[in-house]
Amino acid sequence: MTTGYPTLDGALAPVAYAGDRVDVLDQTRLPARAEVLRIATPGQMADAIRRLAVRGAPAIGIAAAYGIVLAAQESCAPEHIASAAQVLRAARPTAVNLGWALDRMLATFASHVDAEPAAIRAALLAEAQLIHREDVRGNRRIGELGAALLAQGARALTICNTGALATGGYGTALGVVRSAWAQRKIELVYVCETRPLLQGARLTAWELGHEGIPFRLVADSAAGALLALGGADVVLVGADRIARNGDTANKIGTYTLAVLAARHRVPFYVVAPTSTLDPDTPSGAEIPIEERDEREVLAFHGQPVAPPGARAWNPAFDVTPHELITAIVTERGVLSPPYDESIPAAVA
Amino acid sequence: MTTGYPTLDGALAPVAYAGDRVDVLDQTRLPARAEVLRIATPGQMADAIRRLAVRGAPAIGIAAAYGIVLAAQESCAPEHIASAAQVLRAARPTAVNLGWALDRMLATFASHVDAEPAAIRAALLAEAQLIHREDVRGNRRIGELGAALLAQGARALTICNTGALATGGYGTALGVVRSAWAQRKIELVYVCETRPLLQGARLTAWELGHEGIPFRLVADSAAGALLALGGADVVLVGADRIARNGDTANKIGTYTLAVLAARHRVPFYVVAPTSTLDPDTPSGAEIPIEERDEREVLAFHGQPVAPPGARAWNPAFDVTPHELITAIVTERGVLSPPYDESIPAAVA
Numbered sequence: 001m002t003t004g005y006p007t008l009d010g011a012l013a014p015v016a017y018a019g020d021r022v023d024v025l026d027q028t029r030l031p032a033r034a035e036v037l038r039i040a041t042p043g044q045m046a047d048a049i050r051r052l053a054v055r056g057a058p059a060i061g062i063a064a065a066y067g068i069v070l071a072a073q074e075s076c077a078p079e080h081i082a083s084a085a086q087v088l089r090a091a092r093p094t095a096v097n098l099g100w101a102l103d104r105m106l107a108t109f110a111s112h113v114d115a116e117p118a119a120i121r122a123a124l125l126a127e128a129q130l131i132h133r134e135d136v137r138g139n140r141r142i143g144e145l146g147a148a149l150l151a152q153g154a155r156a157l158t159i160c161n162t163g164a165l166a167t168g169g170y171g172t173a174l175g176v177v178r179s180a181w182a183q184r185k186i187e188l189v190y191v192c193e194t195r196p197l198l199q200g201a202r203l204t205a206w207e208l209g210h211e212g213i214p215f216r217l218v219a220d221s222a223a224g225a226l227l228a229l230g231g232a233d234v235v236l237v238g239a240d241r242i243a244r245n246g247d248t249a250n251k252i253g254t255y256t257l258a259v260l261a262a263r264h265r266v267p268f269y270v271v272a273p274t275s276t277l278d279p280d281t282p283s284g285a286e287i288p289i290e291e292r293d294e295r296e297v298l299a300f301h302g303q304p305v306a307p308p309g310a311r312a313w314n315p316a317f318d319v320t321p322h323e324l325i326t327a328i329v330t331e332r333g334v335l336s337p338p339y340d341e342s343i344p345a346a347v348a
Numbered sequence: 349m350t351t352g353y354p355t356l357d358g359a360l361a362p363v364a365y366a367g368d369r370v371d372v373l374d375q376t377r378l379p380a381r382a383e384v385l386r387i388a389t390p391g392q393m394a395d396a397i398r399r400l401a402v403r404g405a406p407a408i409g410i411a412a413a414y415g416i417v418l419a420a421q422e423s424c425a426p427e428h429i430a431s432a433a434q435v436l437r438a439a440r441p442t443a444v445n446l447g448w449a450l451d452r453m454l455a456t457f458a459s460h461v462d463a464e465p466a467a468i469r470a471a472l473l474a475e476a477q478l479i480h481r482e483d484v485r486g487n488r489r490i491g492e493l494g495a496a497l498l499a500q501g502a503r504a505l506t507i508c509n510t511g512a513l514a515t516g517g518y519g520t521a522l523g524v525v526r527s528a529w530a531q532r533k534i535e536l537v538y539v540c541e542t543r544p545l546l547q548g549a550r551l552t553a554w555e556l557g558h559e560g561i562p563f564r565l566v567a568d569s570a571a572g573a574l575l576a577l578g579g580a581d582v583v584l585v586g587a588d589r590i591a592r593n594g595d596t597a598n599k600i601g602t603y604t605l606a607v608l609a610a611r612h613r614v615p616f617y618v619v620a621p622t623s624t625l626d627p628d629t630p631s632g633a634e635i636p637i638e639e640r641d642e643r644e645v646l647a648f649h650g651q652p653v654a655p656p657g658a659r660a661w662n663p664a665f666d667v668t669p670h671e672l673i674t675a676i677v678t679e680r681g682v683l684s685p686p687y688d689e690s691i692p693a694a695v696a
Contacts (some may be wrong), residue, residue, distance in 0.1 A: 031654070031655040031674040032652075036608070068672075072543055107606070113692070138654060159569075173629070187665050193543070193645065193653070193654075194569070195541070195543060195568065195569055196567050198653050200638060201645075201646075201654045202654065203653045203654075204653055205658045206526065206654075206655045209655050209657055209658065214660070215658075216643075216659050216660055216661040217645055217646065217658055217659065217660040217661070218645070218660065218661050218662075219543040219568070219600060219645055219662070220381065220567070220568050220601075221507075221540070221542070221543055221568040221600050221601025221604060222567075222600050222601070222661065222662070222663055222666075223604065224601070224603040224604035224607065224666055225600060225603060225637075225663050225667075226661070226665070227531070227639055228603060228666065251568070252567060252569050252570050252573060253455035253567070253568075253572070254574060255576060256572035256604055256608060257574040259572065259607055259608060259611055260604060260607060263607055264450055289573075294565075297541065297549075297565055297566070297567055298549075298565065300648055300649070301648070301651060303649060304380075305541070305546050305549045305550060306379070306541075306549045306550065306553045306565055307379040307550075307553055307554045307557050309557055309691045310553045310557065310563075311563070311564050311565065312550075312564055312565040312566065313538070313564040313565070313566050313570065314566075314570070315570060315573050318570075318573035318576065319573075319576070327684040337423075339694025
């Protein structure tokens with residue numbers, strides 16, 4: 001990997017602590033440019049999350065944790081920390097990892113609230129880096145567990161970016177691909193370009209290229225033909241939030257892949273750390289779905305694609321019902337239906 | 349409609365005879381610019397078809413017919429006409445209307461082969477314009493028949509462009525929308541942007557805007573969420589070739605919409621003139637599917653979206669199996685299953 005990117009323990013990371021600031025790789029500029037943002041305040045971090053400079057459910061959880069570290073550098077007053085957490089929590093609504101990481105940071109803060117500011121700051125930094133390292137370690141375990149599910153020579157279909165850029169630095173669905181590739185089990189990866197923001201074309205293609213893993217980019221609409229022609233043996237997707245019954249919110253288009261996979265009897269695996277499990281949300285119907293600015297659909301790199309006055313509907317996520325999910329691969333094991341039993345057990 | 353576009357009988361047409369040349373509206377430039385190509389030779393017409401300056405199965409049939417008119421202006425030698433027809437026929441493989449229109453032109457030529465060149469040219473021009481006017485007349489009938497299938501206040505979902513630009517000048521699936529709108533039966537149209545070439549965003553949005561028909565553009569991948577949320581009551585699509593059993597080749601992504609519509613019990617109508625029916629092709633398995641240049645996926649308006657070295661798979665069409673098609677709306681009536689009976693009957 002080119003030097004100059006944020007790293008953790010020597011590996012590419014979407015975000016990294018760097019003394020009095022946090023470095024964030026601006027993913028909106030990839031693959032054309034690798035710009036590192038120097039984030040100094042929790043407000044700047046919330047903004048980076050909101051505008052997708054850092055994205056991917058696990059990665060935004062980690063970024064938010066570092067946001068609390070930055071808040072404590074400004075002031076360790078409880079109201080300041082609480083206010084920073086609130087701003088970060090509101091940055092995006094769908095990924096549950098964001099709130100999960102903030103709750104861990106707030107618990108750490110609460111247990112050190114009477115300590116010296118320097119001790120509080122040290123504890124918060126340690127907790128943020130623990131969250132970060134745990135995610136990477138969990139991803140590697142997920143990769144092993146997921147790779148074991150694949151047949152030799154598998155051709156995988158995936159959507160969005162679920163790799164190093166979306167996590168602490170390894171990947172969930174793409175972590176499975178990386179692990180399977182290391183075992184020479186993967187033959188080819190089909191990558192949905194993932195409109196409107198093209199995380200597949202821009203980010204997943206970039207990561208796979210760096211790893212030397214062979215892939216073909218496809219328009220999202222070509223997944224149906226691919227599966228109908230028998231071109232893929234497995235579908236691997238990430239998750240932004242998994243409800244107690246297994247219903248899964250993930251990048252818009254995921255639900256369609258699940259419907260197609262079921263029709264063509266191709267296994268459909270959701271791959272996510274347990275921090276993405278949300279046993280407090282009973283089903284997908286209760287997951288808040290972010291609708292983003294319609295200009296993401298109406299223009300491309302600032303260049304309009306639709307005529308003036310055109311309107312768009314731009315949901316960022318959809319919900320895949322649990323009955324279409326073959327299994328959920330987590331660092332604590334491969335969860336099988338009935339998910340309303342296996343999910344609470346994995347979190348407990 | 350702005351003046352300066354090609355017209356037939358006063359209405360916008362993608363292609364129009366203009367004396368010693370044929371005017372073709374360059375649809376690759378829409379909606380940013382309305383450039384009219386002055387096509388003087390059958391080779392230029394084949395090139396315009398190949399690079400999608402004119403596209404849409406009925407429209408490329410009409411364009412090819414005018415291409416034979418241009419060939420006859422060069423020479424009425426049988427070998428010259430045959431060679432021009434061959435070049436035009438090879439321009440794109442999937443739409444059957446292309447061969448259908450050329451066969452009509454060649455039959456006209458054959459029945460006038462002993463006449464004076466001026467008489468041959470007049471007969472060929474008359475036949476091309478008859479094909480063109482028949483398509484528009486047929487579209488209007490299709491519009492009536494299709495609109496009758498819709499419930500009051502229907503919200504329709506469509507893909508690609510199947511309007512005036514894709515046909516002689518009215519539309520197939522979008523013709524149904526136009527007719528239903530005239531009857532105040534349509535409430536809203538959801539338009540799949542239609543990657544990779546964005547015919548939905550660029551062309552359908554442009555046509556609907558001109559007609560004042562309310563619409564929302566969606567990423568192709570958002571159709572699943574739309575149908576899951578009950579946002580559309582009917583799916584209307586065009587066709588490039590319909591096999592004898594009803595299997596239908598159409599723009600990549602159509603098959604996925606059919607699978608989703610079936611899951612959500614939303615009627616899925618294929619809308620096409622009988623010139624799109626191909627009773628000589630037994631099933632979708634025998635329809636040739638055009639794969640286009642991977643750069644259509646890898647770059648956008650010449651600007652790369654994927655990293656250097658990335659590869660793509662870019663099928664232009666997919667096949668929707670007949671069992672997912674509620675009915676096929678043609679100018680000779682609404683065809684119902686079993687299609688291997690209703691399709692041969694409609695063509696006979």
